[in-house]
Amino acid sequence: xxxxxxxxxxxxxxxxxxxxxxxxxxxxxxxxxxxxxxxxxxxxxxxxxxxxxxxxxxxxxxxxxxxxxxxxxxxxxxxxxxxxxxxxxxxxxxxxxxxxxxxxxxxxxxxxxxxxxxxxxxxxxxxxxxxxxxxxxxxxxxxxxxxxxxxxxxxxxxxxxxxxxxxxxxxxxxxxxxxxxxxxxxxxxxx
Numbered sequence: 001x002x003x004x005x006x007x008x009x010x011x012x013x014x015x016x017x018x019x020x021x022x023x024x025x026x027x028x029x030x031x032x033x034x035x036x037x038x039x040x041x042x043x044x045x046x047x048x049x050x051x052x053x054x055x056x057x058x059x060x061x062x063x064x065x066x067x068x069x070x071x072x073x074x075x076x077x078x079x080x081x082x083x084x085x086x087x088x089x090x091x092x093x094x095x096x097x098x099x100x101x102x103x104x105x106x107x108x109x110x111x112x113x114x115x116x117x118x119x120x121x122x123x124x125x126x127x128x129x130x131x132x133x134x135x136x137x138x139x140x141x142x143x144x145x146x147x148x149x150x151x152x153x154x155x156x157x158x159x160x161x162x163x164x165x166x167x168x169x170x171x172x173x174x175x176x177x178x179x180x181x182x183x184x185x186x187x188x189x190x191x
Contacts, residue, residue, distance in 0.1 A: 041075060042097040043178055045090040047185040048082075049109060051164070055086030056189065059164075062108040063090060063100045063176070075101025100178045107174040109187065111163045117152050125151045165191060 045063070049056040061080040067073040078100035080088035090100050117125075125148045130140035167173045168189055176185050 041101050042092060042095065042099045043102050043180050043183050044099040045078070045080075045178055045183045045185050047088060047187065048086045049088065049187045049189065050086055051189045052191055053188075055084065056082055056109075056111070057084050057086065058082060058111070059086075059088075060110045061088055061090065062110065063105040063178070064108070065101050066104040066106055066175070074103045099183070102178050102180050104175060104177050106172055107176050107185075107187070108170075108172045109164060109168045109174070109189065116161060117149070121152060122148055125155075164189065 049059055049061070059082045061082070063078040063080075065073045065075045065077070076092050076094040078090040078092040078097075080090040082088045089098070091098050092100060095101075126143060129143045129147055129151055133140050133143055162169060174187065178185075
């Protein structure tokens with residue numbers, strides 16, 4: 001029995017023709033168009049974030065799909081950033097999709113955007129750079145603040161100042177279900 005006789009129950013007396021292949025290809029293309037390639041599973045999500053009744057500007061929203069009982073997530077993480085009016089729109093850069101995967105999400109809202117270093121970290125970094133400068137025959141006074149920051153960013157994880165309570169970010173209690181179609185996800189936070 002040939003491979004062709006297994007596929008679509010064709011026999012050696014009924015060989016494949018270019019017309020049969022074209023019909024099959026056209027049928028698959030139509031099916032993909034109707035189903036949307038099996039559906040992307042992503043839906044547009046936008047909304048507004050308020051803090052104590054006022055728009056929260058420059059906050060990062062992170063929508064993390066909640067996995068099933070086995071821990072299998074249903075998709076990739078989506079992100080958004082609020083504008084001056086507290087509005088945001090989500091995008092999933094890993095899947096190159098606008099919105100978020102349909103289903104339940106853990107939502108984190110983060111306001112720490114610029115990392116800061118402690119004075120002790122800066123002093124230690126400056127001392128190390130000045131010592132390196134002197135050992136290489138240079139002048140310790142040539143060490144700039146930019147050099148210190150670059151040194152720190154390569155070696156030390158910065159401390160972040162988060163203005164929102166942990167229940168909205170590191171220990172989030174916020175969950176949201178993304179439905180198929182356009183989804184409005186508004187959050188009214190209290191501090």
